[in-house]
Amino acid sequence: MSTLSRRDALQMAAAGAALAATVASPAGAAAPSAPTGNSFTAVREPTPLPFKPDALKGLSEKLIKSHWENNYVGAVKALNVVRGKLAQAMADPDLPAYLYGGLKREQLMRSGSVVYHDLYFGNLGGNGQADAATRTQLSKHFGTFDAWESEFRRVGNALAGGTGWVVLAWNPALKTLENNWLLDHTNGVTGSTPILVMDLYEHAFHMDYGSAAAKYIDAFMANVNWETVAARLKTVAA
Template sequence: MSDHELDPLPYDYDALEPHISEQVLTWHHDTHHQGYVNGLNAAEETLAENRESGDHGSTAGALGNVTHNGSGHYLHTLFWNNMSPNGGGEPDGELADRIAEDFGSYEAWKAEFEAAAGAAGGWALLVYDPVAKQLRNVKVDKHDQGALWGAHPILALDVWEHSYYHDYGPARGEFIDAFFEVVDWDDVADNYDNVVPRFE
């Protein structure tokens, strides 16, 4: 389709300070996320041209660019919406019950998620796996390596260096702690409610 567009952030660029700086959100959204949107559109244009011409010399590369940039676009959109200046705290309601059921406790889930975030070369995700019918944590490298097919991310934490290095330097753990100060659990619960009834 080649007409993907970057939505504005759902809050002001300085809204998540002091946890995430205005400078980092500006670069991260306007430069990095925009780059993935542009990359996805360009790759789709290449694929359309190649289908038309029958010359598939650049097709394999473009297909790789679709999953890299497309996953980058979709995960960043989730990440922005997963945060709020009014965030923090812990989940409640059905989501909290499900986390306790599938991971043992909120604390056990959080420790596993933090381990994923500390080691990932891309993202830590909380996903709903519709095959096993359970929540899982997933450790993603880049934007698309280590994905679990069919799973639906409901919470995403970007641990690329562009996400935190300007604010925290190599202290990624401090950034992970800061993320939990701004997680919008209502948004995560909405994502859970939108996904799970389709499969259970």
């Protein structure tokens, strides 16, 4: 699977150059320079899949490779491009604020995609069997482990036929473990720590299951890496 190619790098450089032209100052005037901190300049590389793409039960190698290569790596590349655009746009004091906002929305969309996908692939590759300590902890917050799983699955089914993420997260402000319904990459709970992440964009399952999202959810659950989940749970005060 690919990482950023030379062609991508050239495209990003070209985008920068074109934008620089936009903000070329008229003779004698001093134009603001583009911001230089890493909030504008950081370049992200894709995280490799933590398991072999043919290793999952009920999720095909073709699907997993397409998901990782196209949707995830595409988001990483787009995020890098958007950062460059933001830096150049900040150097243009005349750009209407609402157009800057449009770029920031793209940043939110792409960074959400990068972060959720990292977590998603990161919590797959296991045997789907939760350990006793994790079951106990989820019971504490949801009544029973089955009550947790039942709601987690129902939120997944609620997103079927569209997009979104189901995220079990620790919300320190509310002191609850919660299953979040998130409609797209821009949705989220700032301040929450993600524990288990399930992708409900149709690109996560349609190739294998068509519109049968419930069967995909079965497959997802059978491949959860509960060691990763347990490790994430240990970092919070749930």
